[in-house]
Amino acid sequence: MSDCSYCKSKILTDEASCPLCGQPFTEQDLMREGRKNPYPKISLRYDRQKVFKNLMLLTIGISGLFLLIEVLWLHQLHGLQLATFGLLSLWTVVYIIISKRRNIAKSVTYLFVIFSLITIYLDYVTGWEGWSMTYAIPIISIFSILAMYLAVKIVHLEVGDYVMYLIISSILGLMPALFLVFKWVKDPALILISIGFSLLMFLVVLFFHGGDILHEWKKRMQI
Amino acid sequence: MERKGWVRLDHASNIFLAARNSRDTKVFRLTAELEDEVDPVLLQRALDKTYAQYLLYHSVLRRGFFWYYLEMSDLKPQVAPELLPPCAPIYHFDHKELLFRVIYRADRIHFEIFHVLADGTGALWFFEDLIKEYIFLRYPESFCDMKKQEREWKDQQTADSFSHYFRPQRAQNFTESAYSAFRSVISTSKKAGKLALRLGKKTSNYVFTDHLPTEKKRKVYQVKGKKTPDNRMRVVEMSLPTKQVLALAREQKTSVMIYLIALFFESIRKASPDFQETGTVSVSVPVNLRQFYPSNSARNFFLTTRLEYTYGKEMDNVTNICQKLSEQLQYQLRPELVDEKMNKQLAFEYNFPGRLIFRPLKDMILKFVNLWNNQNLTIAISNMGRVDMPEAIGGRIQQLVLLTSAVRPQFCMISSGEKMTICFTSPFIDTTIQKEFARQLTKQGVVLEVAANQVTAAELEE
Numbered sequence: 001m002s003d004c005s006y007c008k009s010k011i012l013t014d015e016a017s018c019p020l021c022g023q024p025f026t027e028q029d030l031m032r033e034g035r036k037n038p039y040p041k042i043s044l045r046y047d048r049q050k051v052f053k054n055l056m057l058l059t060i061g062i063s064g065l066f067l068l069i070e071v072l073w074l075h076q077l078h079g080l081q082l083a084t085f086g087l088l089s090l091w092t093v094v095y096i097i098i099s100k101r102r103n104i105a106k107s108v109t110y111l112f113v114i115f116s117l118i119t120i121y122l123d124y125v126t127g128w129e130g131w132s133m134t135y136a137i138p139i140i141s142i143f144s145i146l147a148m149y150l151a152v153k154i155v156h157l158e159v160g161d162y163v164m165y166l167i168i169s170s171i172l173g174l175m176p177a178l179f180l181v182f183k184w185v186k187d188p189a190l191i192l193i194s195i196g197f198s199l200l201m202f203l204v205v206l207f208f209h210g211g212d213i214l215h216e217w218k219k220r221m222q223i
Numbered sequence: 224m225e226r227k228g229w230v231r232l233d234h235a236s237n238i239f240l241a242a243r244n245s246r247d248t249k250v251f252r253l254t255a256e257l258e259d260e261v262d263p264v265l266l267q268r269a270l271d272k273t274y275a276q277y278l279l280y281h282s283v284l285r286r287g288f289f290w291y292y293l294e295m296s297d298l299k300p301q302v303a304p305e306l307l308p309p310c311a312p313i314y315h316f317d318h319k320e321l322l323f324r325v326i327y328r329a330d331r332i333h334f335e336i337f338h339v340l341a342d343g344t345g346a347l348w349f350f351e352d353l354i355k356e357y358i359f360l361r362y363p364e365s366f367c368d369m370k371k372q373e374r375e376w377k378d379q380q381t382a383d384s385f386s387h388y389f390r391p392q393r394a395q396n397f398t399e400s401a402y403s404a405f406r407s408v409i410s411t412s413k414k415a416g417k418l419a420l421r422l423g424k425k426t427s428n429y430v431f432t433d434h435l436p437t438e439k440k441r442k443v444y445q446v447k448g449k450k451t452p453d454n455r456m457r458v459v460e461m462s463l464p465t466k467q468v469l470a471l472a473r474e475q476k477t478s479v480m481i482y483l484i485a486l487f488f489e490s491i492r493k494a495s496p497d498f499q500e501t502g503t504v505s506v507s508v509p510v511n512l513r514q515f516y517p518s519n520s521a522r523n524f525f526l527t528t529r530l531e532y533t534y535g536k537e538m539d540n541v542t543n544i545c546q547k548l549s550e551q552l553q554y555q556l557r558p559e560l561v562d563e564k565m566n567k568q569l570a571f572e573y574n575f576p577g578r579l580i581f582r583p584l585k586d587m588i589l590k591f592v593n594l595w596n597n598q599n600l601t602i603a604i605s606n607m608g609r610v611d612m613p614e615a616i617g618g619r620i621q622q623l624v625l626l627t628s629a630v631r632p633q634f635c636m637i638s639s640g641e642k643m644t645i646c647f648t649s650p651f652i653d654t655t656i657q658k659e660f661a662r663q664l665t666k667q668g669v670v671l672e673v674a675a676n677q678v679t680a681a682e683l684e685e
Contacts, residue, residue, distance in 0.1 A: 004673075007658060008665035009461075012674035015685050019675035020459070020658035038256070038331055039458060039676035041683055042308050047452040102317040161319075219229055219294075220287035 001034030012037045062087060081125070089118050104151045105162035109169050112144035133176065134185045138194035141173040145201050159212045164220070166205050167213060173198025228396070232284070232291040232339065233403030234571050235523045239338045240284075240291060241589030242630075243314070246454040246650055249338040250310040251605075251627035251635075253350045254331050255620050261327040262361060266302045269356035270325050274300055277349050279400040279521055282340060283319045289582055293340075295397040302327060308455035309676065310628040310648075313337040325353065330621070332357065338523070343607050343625065344511050345521025351612070358619050365615050404512075404524035405565075405572050441503040441533060444601050446491060446632050448651035451678040456629060459647040459657040462622055462672040463664065465609075465638045471667055477545040480606045481552065483636065483645065484508075485544040487602055488532055490659035491632075492539075505531035507603040508552070515561050526564050528555040529599065600631060607637040632656055652678055 002011050002025045004018035012035050017024045066083035092114055100107035116137050123132035148169060152162040176191045185191060206213070232240075239249040274280060280300075282293040298321050305328035313322055314337050323336040323346075334350045341349075359366065451457060472482035488504045509525045518524055530551045532544050554560070580588070607625050611617070617640055625635040626646040634647045647657050654675065665671050677683045 001672075007661050007671075007673070009661050009671040009673045012672060015682075020654050020661055020673060035672070036329070037674050038329070038460070039309070039674060040305055040328055041677050042306065042455075043683060044453045044680055045455075047680065048454070049452065100317060102315065106317060219285075219292060222231055222287060222290060222292075 001036070003028075010034070059087060062090065085121065085125075089114075103161060103165075104155060104157065105148050105165035108144055108148040108151065109165045109172075112140060112169060112172065115140050130185055133179045133191075134187055135190055137179075138176055138190040141169075141176065141194045142197050145169050145173055145198060149201070159209055160216050163205065163209045163212050164216050167202065170198045170202035170205065173201070227295045228398045228401075229285070229292045229294040230398055230401040231287075232293060233405060233522070235403065235405060235568065236339045237291065237585075238589050238593060239523075240314075241586040242593040245312065246450070246628075247630040248310055248312045248628040250313050250335050251338060251343065251346070251625070252310055252333055252335045253346060253637075254333045254624035254626075255350075255354045256331050256622045256624070257358075257361075258330065258619055258621065259361075260330055261332055261357075263302055263304075263327060265360045266325065266327055266332060266357055269353055269360055270300055270302055272356050273349060273353045276352070277400070277521075278397045279340065280321070280323060280349060281397065282322060282401055284314055284322060284337075284339060285319075286316070286582065289578065289580070289585075291339075291582070293401045295401075296321070300325060304328060305331075305333065308453075309333075309458055309626060310335060310456060314339070323349075338627075341521045342509075342511075342523045342525050343605060344513060345524070347607065347610065348521060351610070354620070355612070355616050358616050362619060365619070400521070403572065404518050404520035404522040405569055441531075443505045443531065443599050444491070444495070444498060444502045445598075446495065446601060446649075446651070446656070447497075448653045450650050451652055452680065454650075455676075455678055456648045456650060457652060457654065457678050458626060458676040459649075459654055460624060460626075460674045461645045461647070461657075461661060461664075463643055463645070463669050465641055465643040467669045468643060468664070471664075471669070475542055475545045477549050479643075480508075480604070480636065481545050481548045482541070483634070484530065484548055484604060485541045486660055486663050487604070487632075487634065487656075488544055489541060489663060490656045491601060492534065493659045494655035499534075501533065501535035503531055503533040504601040505529055505599060507600050509605055510556065510561075512561075512565065515558070516565065526561065526568070528552060530555075597630065602631055603629065603633040605633070605635040607635065610637060610639045612639070 002013060002018075003009075004011050004021065004023065005026065006021050006023045007018055009018075009020070011018055011020075011025075013019060014037060063083045066086050070082060093111070096107060096110045096114060100110055116132075119132040119136040119140070123129065123136075145166070148162070148166060151157075152166075174195055177195050179185050180188055180191055243249040278295070281295050281298070283296040283298065285292050285294050296319060298319070300321055300323070302325045305326045307326075313324060313335065314320070322340040323334065326333045326335065332354065334346065334353065336346045340346075468479055468482070472479045475482055475485075477485075484506050487506070491504055492498050492502070506529070508528045508530060510528055512518070512524045512526055528551075530548045532547055537543060605625065605627060610623055612620070620639055622642045622644055623637050623639045624644045624646050625637040626648050627633065627635055629648040629650060632647065632649040632651070634645050636643060636645050638644070647660075649656075657675075661671055661673060677685075
């Protein structure tokens with residue numbers, strides 16, 4: 001405890017100056033016995049300015065890398081289009097993984113949707129050959145549902161916490177049926193497997209956890 | 224498997240969720256400073272016992288499609304040493320965690336709570352019981368030779384009978400204790416036929432003003448400054464003898480709270496170089512509704528009043544500011560105006576037109592409402608008043624402290640025994656306003672003890 005002769009207050013501190021006015025304590029004021037500062041020194045968790053600077057540098061670095069890959073590997077230059085798309089995808093995935101890290105099922109559902117959209121866009125900008133709908137999306141769908149099921153079992157997530165996401169993913173997994181209806185794909189094999197798998201999962205979840213789904217539905221959809 | 228109880232979150236608490244961000248965490252802290260170093264083992268025992276009696280505190284917050292809801296959990300709280308800055312975030316999306324924490328350091332026990340769960344008065348009930356329980360365990364000898372009357376009081380406390388009357392929270396089931404205070408009041412009042420609350424009206428029909436009828440709206444001064452690097456708050460704690468500040472308030476013929484608000488206004492004027500001679504400063508003051516409508520709910524149950532003062536109209540001194548603020552507060556606390564506000568709140572609870580709005584959108588709307596409200600505020604204060612405890616307990620408590628996360632400079636005041644604590648919190652690094660406040664008090668002979676936390680890399684390196 002010290003005395004600040006400017007603020008005329010007793011200051012609970014071990015420092016050499018007053019936290020209010022910043023004036024250094026005189027010899028007489030310093031190091032007097034008494035109460036200590038009740039507020040511990042807790043290190044900074046981050047520094048907003050530094051974080052912002054580093055993220056900007058990283059973004060610029062990755063953009064450069066994208067352009068380099070386009071020139072050296074793909075032997076073409078789409079300009080900033082692919083680089084911007086890549087960066088957007090990168091930060092979206094980082095954001096999803098971080099913000100949904102506490103619920104694996106939700107995280108997988110979000111990633112399933114974002115990856116599907118990414119592949120459709122990539123297919124579109126590279127000539128719209130339909131590979132996204134024929135192969136990519138059905139594969140992503142099957143493995144998302146499988147991954148979610150395994151993950152929630154491994155970490156022992158409570159039924160109520162994942163059952164809705166499992167249902168949503170199963171329903172999303174049925175969406176490729178539309179690709180068949182509109183005849184957007186030539187080879188329907190993978191889509192049929194994906195639809196069959198989603199349907200199976202949907203029925204299994206409904207059969208074993210129908211009550212939980214109803215309970216969650218009532219809770220979450222209350223108006 | 225037994226399914227857990229859940230209760231939809233009320234609107235009054237929803238605003239805290241919408242307005243919450245990494246800087247303004249909507250967490251507040253109650254602290255008790257004791258005589259000796261805190262014993263974590265005993266504190267854990269005291270917490271276990273208190274926790275078992277308050278079901279509301281078993282809640283975790285979940286998100287639905289249209290609403291948030293509180294859900295009963297099986298989690299057990301653990302006391303922990305103080306390793307985070309004051310009022311660090313408690314609620315994280317998707318994380319099932321209790322909405323409070325009990326931490327300790329040296330001779331202090333801190334209870335931090337997310338405002339969505341309870342307001343200051345509600346939280347104080349839990350905190351008082353926790354501290355009492357801890358003191359019973361820590362100093363059993365004090366209760367051996369205490370007077371008969373006090374021993375009976377202690378027995379009543381432990382037998383849970385006395386407090387049942389005042390704190391039915393303990394006896395209720397989870398759903399009842401988590402129920403909105405506003406709704407519980409209306410259901411009991413309806414039965415008793417005491418309140419003629421007009422629930423049929425749409426919220427938009429309510430037109431009323433916070434201000435004296437002659438007042439015109441003016442642009443309100445906003446404090447600016449460099450914010451802390453990691454969003455922690457600057458805390459400046461001031462302890463002073465209650466008697467001294469009471470005497471100063473009496474000299475001004477006003478209450479301690481109004482007197483301290485006047486000093487806060489003056490501090491802002493003196494500390495801000497860009498403050499104009501005709502500037503308007505305003506303060507938000509929460510008022511406990513339990514004094515108007517009897518309620519034993521620990522959930523949020525307060526209304527906010529807004530007081531303001533415009534400089535340059537007459538003699539700008541503390542006496543005049545106190546007088547103007549007192550008039551405004553009296554006006555806003557007239558029973559008919561409180562009823563009107565209560566009606567508005569209830570209509571909002573019952574007839575909210577946006578029920579079918581998707582929750583994230585609702586959050587966004589409330590966020591804008593909150594930002595708009597913030598435009599009209601310079602500072603905020605919170606007054607917990609005096610906390611009285613029996614000598615055997617109170618004698619062990621050196622002082623109580625209340626502080627809250629803040630989006631603008633703010634202070635919280637609480638007193639116990641002979642000591643009052645005024646704790647400033649602010650998102651800004653600068654402490655000039657707090658310095659001016661302290662100097663105004665010490666100039667009049669108040670003995671002030673000041674403590675502050677460290678917020679910048681330079682301060683932490685010293």
